[in-house]
Amino acid sequence: GAGVSxxxxxxxxxxxxxxxxxxxxxxxxxxxxxxRQSLGQGLEFLIYFQGxxxxxxxxxxxxxxxxxxxxxxxxxxxxxxxxxEDSAVYLCASSLxxxxxxxxxxxxxxxxxxxVT
Amino acid sequence: xxSVTQPDIHITVSEGASLxxxxxxxxxxxxxLFWYVQSPGQGLQxxxxxxxxxxxxxxxxxxxxxxxxxxxxxNLRKPSVHWSDAAEYFCAVGAHTGGFKTIFGAGTRLFVxx
Numbered sequence: 001g002a003g004v005s006x007x008x009x010x011x012x013x014x015x016x017x018x019x020x021x022x023x024x025x026x027x028x029x030x031x032x033x034x035x036r037q038s039l040g041q042g043l044e045f046l047i048y049f050q051g052x053x054x055x056x057x058x059x060x061x062x063x064x065x066x067x068x069x070x071x072x073x074x075x076x077x078x079x080x081x082x083x084x085e086d087s088a089v090y091l092c093a094s095s096l097x098x099x100x101x102x103x104x105x106x107x108x109x110x111x112x113x114x115x116v117t
Numbered sequence: 118x119x120s121v122t123q124p125d126i127h128i129t130v131s132e133g134a135s136l137x138x139x140x141x142x143x144x145x146x147x148x149x150l151f152w153y154v155q156s157p158g159q160g161l162q163x164x165x166x167x168x169x170x171x172x173x174x175x176x177x178x179x180x181x182x183x184x185x186x187x188x189x190x191x192n193l194r195k196p197s198v199h200w201s202d203a204a205e206y207f208c209a210v211g212a213h214t215g216g217f218k219t220i221f222g223a224g225t226r227l228f229v230x231x
């Protein structure tokens with residue numbers, strides 16, 4: 001079946017502009033996650049959705065970052081007034097939640113490489 | 118607070134040699150533990166996971182990991198490394214914090230020399 005998809009794959013934007021990054025999770029996965037991976041760094045947790053609600057927004061680095069999820073499926077991460085330090089690869093993942101076995105295993109998309117000039 | 122430490126930023130091993138990547142975690146309850154691999158230009162792929170039961174877990178590509186509660190460790194091992202194993206490896210712990218999220222370590226980059 002189809003995996004997690006993200007668009008665009010690459011985005012170059014000027015400092016101060018707003019950007020929207022999109023994530024399409026695996027069908028039937030109720031949990032969706034956003035991470036940021038800066039060059040040579042590990043994964044920084046940004047936000048987690050269970051259905052359309054976000055019980056944990058603690059990882060968003062500033063109020064310029066926001067995310068929403070509609071219909072329990074597609075999610076959009078928006079960065080307003082981008083700064084050069086926002087340059088990174090933004091990864092989306094989805095998972096089944098609840099139970100055992102395959103629960104909590106996250107399936108990752110290919111990422112969106114954001115470059116702020 | 119939950120945390121994951123991968124003490125080795127990078128490791129170099131010869132092809133055919135054995136491999137052990139270290140991972141230590143901090144979590145108050147029984148953790149869910151994972152190892153992911155990220156090959157150059159590729160997304161992250163799950164190698165193996167531990168939820169409960171047998172503390173030695175087998176994964177894909179010949180990898181295994183052992184959960185040691187007393188040491189708060191979940192080290193990844195492979196008896197014979199192949200050149201294609203060169204990649205970045207991430208250890209992660211699943212945490213319940215009003216929902217569920219995964220905390221990743223900083224990663225260990227594996228280099229394989231011929």
